[in-house]
Amino acid sequence: MDLTALLDRLPEPTVLVLGGLTVGIxxxxxxxxxRFCLRAAALEFSRRRPADRLPIWLLAFSSALIATQFLALLGEVDTGETRQLASPxxxxxxxxxxxxxxxxxxxxRGCASRLLVLSATGNLRALLSGLVFAVVAQASLYGALKPLRDWLSGLWTTVDTGGNDLTTFLGMSEASVFLFGGLWLLAGLGFAWRNRSSVWRLAAAIGAGLTVPLALWFTTAMTRQAFDPVQVEGVTFTGPSADMLMLFLSAPFEELGFNSGLVPGVFLGSFFAAFLTRQLMLQGFESGPSMARYLTGAALMGFGGMLAGGCAVGAGITGASLFAVTAWLTLVGIWLSAIVTDHVLAKIPRAHVAALDTFPGGRQSTP
Structure with a gap:
């Protein structure tokens, strides 16, 4: 990607913001x-009732992994310069x-990216939960929760194990990497065929997945052509959400970059997609207990995402596509804890779990 002409006309930070905005949209x-959502996919798997959310997640995940590794093979993405692999x-x-x-x-009822997408369509529950998520993430990054995060982070690091590249630890060849990604892709297509999923939604899922290598491709090009140092970035929401919050509350404490355009871009993209398909609708909390549950969950995600170094997309797709050990540990932890939590909530009497739709059989539905 030759950005020379664009960089000659615009300042480097502006080009980075525009790139983030484009990827975000x-x-x-x-x-x-x-309707991409890791939470919904995990719950379908947990309940052994695969519908359309599981194949959608699998297609987004596998397309991101395969395309990222293909671009790395061509030398168009410098995976070694990403935060996940370049630093402990x-x-x-x-x-x-x-x-x-x-x-x-x-x-x-949604990960960080899902809350942001739903906020743009008029879901006030998601909007408030997203704000709590961003506040706690910011407190974990620079505020009152930082000492606890630093202590937990320092218990066991990749310095102790000699690196964070899973392909190196497992001795995976280039062929085995693509075979691995292909198996996930086939699994997604198999579930989609079984459940007769919408072709448009499946194509959109692949499109969502391909934004990850697109972001890596763009920021890699910027590292090679920009004068100032640029971090190679994928798509992630924990850190950018925290930074965007501070951007609105105070003067910018650091130079604007790719992530500065990513969050508003996602909001705009979701809003216009919902507007054009007539899916905009105001929704709010239905009870006090449900509000408490949403906000508690958002707080757990804010601290957990910052502690893990990424969210369901930042670690679960971007980091996993780079075969970072920590990203795969995060992804496994997210899936297992989501399954356990779902089973625990299913045992709570219905009267104490407000505002949950039900599957036949009385269990909570996906959003």
Whole structure:
């Protein structure tokens, strides 16, 4: 990607913001149309009732992984310069943070990206939960929760194990990496065929997944052509959400970059996709107990995502596509804790679990 002409006309930070905005708009639109949601996919798997959310997540995940590795093979993405592989990461943070995030995700009925997408369509529950998520993430990054996060992160790091590249630890060849990704893709297509999923929603899921390598591709190009140092970035929401909150509350404390455009881009993309398909609708909390559950879940996600170094998309798709050990630990932790939390909530009497729709049989539905 040659950005020379654009960089000659615009300042580097502006180009980075525009790149983040473009990627965000695409992700927001595709995620809204596909109803991409890790929480919903995990619950379908937990209840052994695979419908359309599981194949949607699998297709987004596998398309991101395969395309990222293909671009890395061509030399268009420099995976070694990503935060997940270029610097020491926390293994203990991945395990603990992933478990916290998965629990919070079920309680809040959506991960960080899903809350952002739903907020743009008029879901006030998601909007308030997203704000709590961002506040707690910011407190974990720079505020009162930072000492606790630092302590938990330092218990076990990749410095102790000699790196964070899973392909190196497992001795995976390039062929085995693509075979691995292909198996996930086939699984997604198999579930989609079995459940006769909408072709448009499946295509949108793949589109959402492809925004991850697109982000890596763009930021890699910027590292090679920009004068100032640029971090190679995928798509993630924990850190950017916290930074966006501070951008609105105070003067910017750091230079604007790719992530500065990502969050507003997702909001815009989701809004316009919902507007064009007539899916905008105001929704609010239905009771006090449900509000408490949503906000508690959002707080758990805010701290857990910052502790783990990524959210369901940042670690679960971007990091996993890079084959970062910590990202895979986070992803496994999210899935397992989401399944456990779902089973625990299913045993709570219906009267104490407000505002939950039901499957036949009385269990809570996906959003």
């Amino acid at each position: 695409l992700f927001g639109a595709f995620a809204q149309q596909s 990461q926390s293994l203990s943070g991945a395990l603990i943070g992933g478990a916290m995030f998965g629990t919070g995700m079920v309680m809040a």
